Amino acid sequence: GAGVSQSPRYKVAKRGQDVALRCDPISGHVSLFWYQQALGQGPEFLTYFQNEAQLDKSGLPSDRFFAERPEGSVSTLKIQRTQQEDSAVYLCASSSEAGPRFFGPGTRLTVL
Amino acid sequence: GENVEQHPSTLSVQEGDSAVIKCTYSDSASNYFPWYKQELGKRPQLIIDIRSNVGEKKDQRIAVTLNKTAKHFSLHITETQPEDSAVYFCAASLNTGGFKTIFGAGTRLFVKA
Numbered sequence: 001g002a003g004v005s006q007s008p009r010y011k012v013a014k015r016g017q018d019v020a021l022r023c024d025p026i027s028g029h030v031s032l033f034w035y036q037q038a039l040g041q042g043p044e045f046l047t048y049f050q051n052e053a054q055l056d057k058s059g060l061p062s063d064r065f066f067a068e069r070p071e072g073s074v075s076t077l078k079i080q081r082t083q084q085e086d087s088a089v090y091l092c093a094s095s096s097e098a099g100p101r102f103f104g105p106g107t108r109l110t111v112l
Numbered sequence: 113g114e115n116v117e118q119h120p121s122t123l124s125v126q127e128g129d130s131a132v133i134k135c136t137y138s139d140s141a142s143n144y145f146p147w148y149k150q151e152l153g154k155r156p157q158l159i160i161d162i163r164s165n166v167g168e169k170k171d172q173r174i175a176v177t178l179n180k181t182a183k184h185f186s187l188h189i190t191e192t193q194p195e196d197s198a199v200y201f202c203a204a205s206l207n208t209g210g211f212k213t214i215f216g217a218g219t220r221l222f223v224k225a
Contacts, residue, residue: 031211042118042201042215043156056212058113091155098144098163099205099213103155 002026004094004104012110013082021077021107025094032075033100034067035091043091049075082111114139116204118216125192126224133219135202136184144205145178145185146213151198159200160187192223 005024013019025032030051035043036059045059051072060067064083069075079086090107093100115138125131137145143164148156162169162176162185169176173192178185189196199220205213 033211033213035215042217045212045214048212058212095211098207099146099161099203099211101146101158103157105155 004092004102006090006092006104006107008107009105010108010110012112014112015084016081018078018080019082019109021079021090021109023075023077023092023094023104025073025075025092026096026102027073029094029096029102030072031095031097031100032069033093033095034075034077035093035100036061037089037091037106039088046077046090079109082109084111087111114142114204114206114212114214116202116214116216118202118219120219121217122220122222124222124224127192127194129192131189131192131196131221131223133187133200133202133221134184135186135204135216136182137204137214138183139204139206140180140183142204142206144207144211144213145176146203146205147174147176147187148201148203148215149198150201150218156201189221192221194223194225197221197223 032049034046037043048056049069064080066078092104095101146161150156175188199218202216
């Protein structure tokens with residue numbers, strides 16, 4: 001069956017632009033996670049949803065970052081007024097139980 | 113909050129040898145410990161996981177051990193093969209109304225043929 005998908009796969013933004021990153025989890029998966037992975041680093045937790053409820057957003061680095069999952073399936077991570085330090089791969093993962101089990105391919109964001 | 117330390121950062125072994133990667137965690141309430149393999153340019157893949165009520169789990173050539181008292185857990189790969197070469201991440205997850213999962217910094221494993 002289909003795995004976790006993310007779009008776009010690559011995004012180049014000028015500093016100050018807003019971006020929206022999409023995640024399509026595996027159908028029926030209750031849990032959805034967003035992670036930020038800088039080059040050569042481990043994934044850094046951003047936020048976690050259980051169905052449509054955002055239960056933990058403690059990893060969002062600033063109020064420029066916003067995530068939603070209004071119908072408990074597709075999720076969008078929005079970054080406002082992008083900065084160069086936002087350049088990273090943004091990974092989405094879904095699971096029907098504990099922890100992130102299936103990751104998407106990621107969106108590589110480059111802020112110029 | 114939870115902090116996960118992982119060692120070594122780089123590990124080089126000869127094909128057929130064993131490889132061991134060790135992690136420690138700080139929050140004694142963490143109760144789920146997954147391990148991921150990430151090949152260059154690819155997404156992380158869950159390879160094995162262990163819960164806090166179990167001390168050891170094995171799946172073919174890979175095994176994970178957990179010592180709750182010492183708050184450390186380890187990944188063991190036996191009979192390593194060149195295709196095992198990748199970055200391996202340990203993680204610790206706290207189930208308190210969610211599953212916030214914190215990753216270690218990763219271990220780059222090289223298996224020499």
